Structures are given as C-alpha cells and as structure tokens.
Amino acid sequence: MIQLLLHKKLHTAKGMMPLDIDLAITPGEFVTLYGASGAGKTSTLRMISGLLTPDNGKLVVNDVVWLDTSKKTNLKPQQRKLGFVFQDYALFPNMSVLKNLEYALEKHQDNSIITELIDMMELGELQHQKPSTLSGGQQQRVALARALVQQPEILLLDEPLSALDTKMRIKLQDYILKVHQKYKLTTILVSHNIGEIIKLSDRVCLLEQGKIIKSGIPSTIFATHQMSAKFQFTGEVLSIQKEEVVFIVTVLIGTNVVKVIAQESEIANLTTGDTVIVASKAFNPVIQKVL
Numbered sequence: 001m002i003q004l005l006l007h008k009k010l011h012t013a014k015g016m017m018p019l020d021i022d023l024a025i026t027p028g029e030f031v032t033l034y035g036a037s038g039a040g041k042t043s044t045l046r047m048i049s050g051l052l053t054p055d056n057g058k059l060v061v062n063d064v065v066w067l068d069t070s071k072k073t074n075l076k077p078q079q080r081k082l083g084f085v086f087q088d089y090a091l092f093p094n095m096s097v098l099k100n101l102e103y104a105l106e107k108h109q110d111n112s113i114i115t116e117l118i119d120m121m122e123l124g125e126l127q128h129q130k131p132s133t134l135s136g137g138q139q140q141r142v143a144l145a146r147a148l149v150q151q152p153e154i155l156l157l158d159e160p161l162s163a164l165d166t167k168m169r170i171k172l173q174d175y176i177l178k179v180h181q182k183y184k185l186t187t188i189l190v191s192h193n194i195g196e197i198i199k200l201s202d203r204v205c206l207l208e209q210g211k212i213i214k215s216g217i218p219s220t221i222f223a224t225h226q227m228s229a230k231f232q233f234t235g236e237v238l239s240i241q242k243e244e245v246v247f248i249v250t251v252l253i254g255t256n257v258v259k260v261i262a263q264e265s266e267i268a269n270l271t272t273g274d275t276v277i278v279a280s281k282a283f284n285p286v287i288q289k290v291l
C-alpha cells in the first residue's frame, strides 16, 4: 500500500494556498490527478519524488518510510524507487538513445534491462541516434524507457503526452499501459485529457485548490449523472454547423470522426475543442458537454 499524507503552503499569484493531500493507493493501481491549472498536481508529484519537501507529512511505500517529517525521515530522490517522466523529454542532447538509457543504470546494475526496454519500446533502430533527430513521440518513448531503467515501484507521469498530436498520443498511451502492466507499476499520471484518463486510469482524483474534492472510476466521475445510455464515447468537438433547423456536430472519438445531429438547445454551451460524451439511447444519439 502507498500512503500519502502531504501538507504544504503553496504560494500562488492569489496568495497562500494550503495543499492537503490524503491518499491511499493500492500497488499496481493507475491513478490520475486531474484539475485546473494551479490546483497543485505537479507539486504533489514533486513531493512524492522528493524534489519538493512538504511542511509536514508522511509517505510510506510498501512498508518503507520515504518521508516522515515528525521523525525527520526524508529519503533523497535517488533513494526513492520511482521513475519520473515530464512533458518536456529532458533527455541528454549530446548522448545517443542508448547512452541516455545506460546513464540511468545504477552502479553494478545488470544492463540486460536496457536490451529489454529497447525491445519493448521498439527503440532498436533509433538506439544510436541523438534525441534532436527524433520526433516528439520517439523522444517520449526514450524518456519513458529511461524512467524504467532502475525498475521503479512508482511511475510518475506529469502530462507526458500533452505536446504530442492525437495519433502519437494514442500510440504512447498504449506503451504506457504496456509497461504499467508488464512491470506491475503503480502509476500516477497528471493529465487534462478526459479520453486519455478514461482509457488509462483505474481511478481519477479531482484536485481543486490543493485538495482532492472527488475520486472514483473515471467513466463514472466524468459522465453526467442524468445521462443513462446504452453506450457512450468521449470525444472532442471539431466543428458545429447549422443545417436548416438542426446542427451537425463533428466529434473526434479516438481516430474516428463522428457526425451527430443536435438540437439548438444541445449545442447552446458547446464550442470547438470541448470534450463531450456521444451516447446512444436505443437509436437516438444524444450529446452533452462534459464538466
């Protein structure tokens, strides 16, 4: 079990904001932190990693105390068994892919893990290239592989896919799920993408002003309660066009473009870029904005 109890006074543009996180995570769980900019998601990950020290708190990972401010226990980041992937790939630009991975090896660690990760992340053909010659998605695959070299118990992902296009994003999501399952990781993701959160996570925690205000199964948390449907998909509104007395809403669901006929009342608060649920009750699709 992973027990997180973190308190820190954060300094925001609007003054002091207390961050109070009380969270228990089951080993092997995939948990996502979701919330507005400035809610405290990155600060939470940084405190778990040891890059930021809480004013007081406790962090116990599978019976090992990583932090206990009351006992002045505070393991250094490199003593914590975790991997961290950020939005910017943070690879060493002057080293090849292979060297970037080898650099992460601990002294005396068997380097068979490098071969395994290169194979699993399909980096074989890229291993002698420098990061600057790789696409964003390829660089993020390297960053993910590098985070796993020391075989962490916890994988922290801070908006790792937000700079990638949809196709690349979906591919990387599949790699993340693959490594999460294969290495039985406990993964904590920060993401703003509802489709991604529903696809990847067992649980989502909604953060507001430094506090978890709600948590649960993503499809339940994001679905609107008044909607009961036979099936539903989450997608992004690409366009809304008026066609005589109705509107045609074009929605991107995964890599599929779906057109939904909507009434004026249904599109009243919808704009391009909104995340929506497209659902069907019997044969009549209904559309509703998420959050």
Ligand SMILES: Nc1ncnc2c1ncn2[C@@H]1O[C@H](COP(=O)(O)OP(=O)(O)OP(=O)(O)O)[C@@H](O)[C@H]1O
Pocket: 009, 010, 011, 012, 013, 035, 036, 037, 038, 039, 040, 041, 042, 043, 044, 052
């Ligand atoms: N070391 C620190 N000490 C005090 N306050 C901090 C510290 N680091 C960040 N903050 C403040 O805490 C607030 C929350 O920042 P944080 O990066 O955790 O938010 P976030 O939810 O990840 O936002 P975003 O989605 O924009 O990345 C910000 O106002 C920030 O200025």
